[in-house]
Amino acid sequence: MLTVISKDGTQIAYEKIGSGPAIIVVAAAAADHNDATPLAQQLAQSFTVYNYDRRGRGNSTDNSSTYTVDREIEDIEALIHVIGETPSLFGSSAGAVLALEAADKLDNRIAKLALYEPPFIINDGRAPVPADYIQNLNKLVHDGNRSDAVEYFMTAAIGVPAEFLDYMKADPSWGNMEGMAHTLAYDGLIMGDTQSGKPLPTDRWHVHVPTLVMTGENSEPFIQSAAKALVELLPHGEYRALPGQDHSAVMMAPDVLAGAITEFIQP
Known part of the structure; x- marks a missing residue:
């Protein structure tokens, strides 16, 4: 794997495959680049894919004594510097929320944003995550x-x-x-508090790039409601449900997901 050094000295490991416009793949919770490899391989038919290990995972280190979300955004920024052009971002589950946070902070350095099932809990569709x-x-x-x-x-x-x-x-x-x-x-x-059962904050994200928020057609209603609510907050957001899919689409249906991402980024 290739490596780049983030602002705090953390080594971020990544794979670069394919050719075409650049896209960075942001992994979900409890996942490293290996989990997204099938999707990256599908995307590589149309894009130059940067599939990386988030800090503390796989071949990436973690030099910070105290974690902050900003450190992970700096990791993405370091990758953008290596890429040398304006990439798109794709993130799934909690990685989708990290990609959203990165697009908020790096708005003019991101081309397009594709998100799959950000796991917000904004109503009583399921129990909230415990406060502690x-x-x-x-x-x-x-x-x-x-x-x-x-x-x-x-x-x-x-x-x-x-x-x-x-x-x-x-x-x-x-x-x-x-x-x-x-x-x-x-x-x-x-x-943060986006899994508390309360509506999404209206002033947390100021993302002005075109954004596709996807869910699986078979995913639970609370996931679909949350995705639609997020789209309502984004000036250039659109929602799409993938037929026959659920939360496992990144690993179980990478071709379907890659097709939707490619159609959005390269219409």
């Missing part, structure tokens, strides 16, 4: 209970029923998520 979620995560990781931290993330943030956890733990991906357990609180900080 980040503190609980940090304590579990600090005490060495990484598997418990992933379990807490899955149940409290994702909403996975407890009876599914044993099946999930038997999959090798669980061990990978344990390795990234310390970064789960990072995504909690990115989400």
Whole structure:
């Protein structure tokens, strides 16, 4: 993998594949660049894809003693400097919210923004994330209970029923998520209070680039409601539901997702 040094000295590792206009792929919570590789390969048919490990994951380091969302935006900014042109951004789940935050701060350095299922909770469609979620995560990781931290993330943030956890733990991906357990609180900080069941703040994002907010047609109603609410806040936002898809589309239907992204960025 290639590397670039972010503002605070953190080494950000990334893969560069394909040719065409540049697009940066921002991974979801508990994921590194490997999880987005199938999508990156599909996008590489039309774009030069920069698929990176967010700080603290995979081959990227994390030099900050205290995490802030701004540090992750600086990581994206470092990639933009390497690219040398104005890229588009794609982010999924919590990575979609990070991409949104980056577009807010780097508005004139982003061409277009494509988001898949930002996991806002803006109504009573599902239980809100606990107010002490980040503190609980940090304590579990600090005490060495990484598997418990992933379990807490899955149940409290994702909403996975407890009876599914044993099946999930038997999959090798669980061990990978344990390795990234310390970064789960990072995504909690990115989400802020947008998973509290309250309407989205009207003054948090000032994004003026064309933005596509996508959901899966089969995803839960609260996800679809949140995506539509976000579009209403963006001056150049549009909403699209992908037929037959759900929250797993990045890994399970990368061709479908890549097709929608390509159609939006290169109409």
